[in-house]
Amino acid sequence: MATGNASGKGIVLSRLSKAYGQVRAVRSLDLAIAPGETVALLGPNGAGKSTTIDMVLGLSRPDSGSISLFGMSPPAAVAAGVIGGMLQTGSLVEYLSVRELVTMVASLYPRPLEVDRVLRLTGAAEFAGRRTNKLSGGQAQRVRFAIALVANPDLLVLDEPTAAVDVEGRRAFWAAMREVAAEGKTVIFATHYLEEADAYADRIVLLARGRIVADGPATEIKARVSGRTIRATLPGADAARLTALPGVLNASLRGDAVTLSCADSDAALRALLGQFPAARDIEVLGAGIEEAFMALTADENDENHETTPLIQGLIR
Amino acid sequence: MTSTVYVRYEVLRNFRNWRFFFLALAFPLVLYFIVGTANRHARFDGTTFTLYFMVAMATLGTMAGVLGSAAIIAAERSSGWTRQMRITPLGTGAYFGAKVLNAYLRALLTIALMCLAGTALGVRLSATEWLTLIGLLLVGLIPFAVLGILLGHLIGPDSSALAVGGIVTLFALLGGVYGFQIATSGPIFAVIKALPSYWLVQAGKTALGHGAWPAEGWIVIAAWTAVLTVIAVFVYQRAGSQTS
Secondary structure, eight states: OOOGGGSSOOEEEEEEEEEETTEEEEEEEEEEEOTTOEEEEEOOTTSSHHHHHHHHTTSSOOSEEEEEETTBOHHHHHHTTOEEEEOSSOOOOSSSBHHHHHHHHHTTSSSOOOHHHHHHHTTOGGGTTSBGGGOOHHHHHHHHHHHHHTTOOSEEEEESTTTTOOHHHHHHHHHHHHHHHTTTOEEEEEESOHHHHHHHOSEEEEEETTEEEEEEEHHHHHHHHSSEEEEEEOTTOOHHHHHTSTTEEEEEEETTEEEEEESSHHHHHHHHHHHOTTOEEEEEEEOOHHHHHHHHHTTOOSGGGGSOHHHHHHHO | OOOHHHHHHHHHHHHHOHHHHHHHHHHHHHHHHHHHHHTTTOEETTEEHHHHHHHHHHHHHHHHHHHHHHHHHHHHHHHTHHHHHHTSSOOHHHHHHHHHHHHHHHHHHHHHHHHHHHHHTTOOOOHHHHHHHHHHHHHHTHHHHHHHHHHHHHSOHHHHHHHHHHHHHHHHHHHTTTSOOSOSSHHHHHHHHTSHHHHHHHGGGGGGTTOSOOHHHHHHHHHHHHHHHHHHHHHHHHHHHSOO
């Protein structure tokens, strides 16, 4: 449902930065999203996903940089009712039925969707008469989604919408999302599931330690992060020569320890053994997404190692 | 954008929380009947005890009821609902406006019940006196309504009951709610007269043909309202610039 508000301009984040004390949660982030795009912000805990989303929703102010949502500032866009958001945390207020709660939220927006339709779409219709404090976790999640959706927003922002939802619930959620996205809405969602980003986003923006480390069509990013990692001991190795090996995306050295992140680990291993017979203690690791992020960012040997993702995750 | 639907559901939510009502209403009402019946023919502070204690118990019940906003706001903050509301077009003014409206609806119900209880124990006032009395109580509650919002931002849901209970007890004790005054002259009395709760209790004096409060009462209520509002705005803005 294209509206006047969404015409022309999309979403532009430029040189966006935010620090919490010593932790630089988001560092000089540049991102442009066209109207109608579905973009996944993919990254491990502490990558800066929630911080970015909070700033987009106007819940926190950037230290520097700017955000433009269809030509408006976040608070103006929120006030105009063109944004719908589903936050990571948040229980529902009590003493209302599901239908009453969704109706109450719908009344705040200038052009909401029909409540019954939203309840049907999110699968909340079957328990619409139940009080909000009598819902299971999965049901509450559906209601939270309904609240975001009923706004009929041009931009839908979802912060880890399927966290703590079972597989079936997840599938139902994304089926509803697809129907909504088909109406031309712009969708930004944060996730740390690669499969989810791959299956439901047009485009994946990979975040690590507050920076964009990769940005592209879902298929391309998937190939980059789902590769394997080769680790070996190789005295006197040369990073440039290692990076040039077939199948290798990136090589990093820590003393004699070599880590190669690979798009094609078979080719890389053959070439490694051929060209560097001294390599020993070789391990080939199926990259979990955390390892893939580490590999993709391992060449940033500057101040990046001042905080580990774990610590950032705790602080955030 | 003020939404009447939003306000309607907020009020509905408020009235469905009957436990809250019961506790806020039952205590002053029961206390009034027990103490009031025993002292039915006594006189106190220049008036009948039944009238004095009716206003005192209305003060106690409405202070607790209005400060109840603190617990509600604290709970909504900690559950993340406040954040969810902040990403809707609902303005902060409308959000707090609905909370104050609910606080006053709770207060009005308490006042109505206390006035009925007073009538049952023989309190007789003219229509003008009733209206002046109720009007003064509603005005005198303004600083407590602001304090409720302020406390809701300063304390967590766990400590809110304790904080509200402590504040109500302290203001009630010093204001003369429990049927005795700690001092009737000297520096301590000067402090007592600077409290809004004292003037709430004193609203009963209107029945003595004294009319509304003397200037001193209006000044105390206005000063407390102004100071608490400034602090509440400051605290709210500080909270808004953080992520919470």
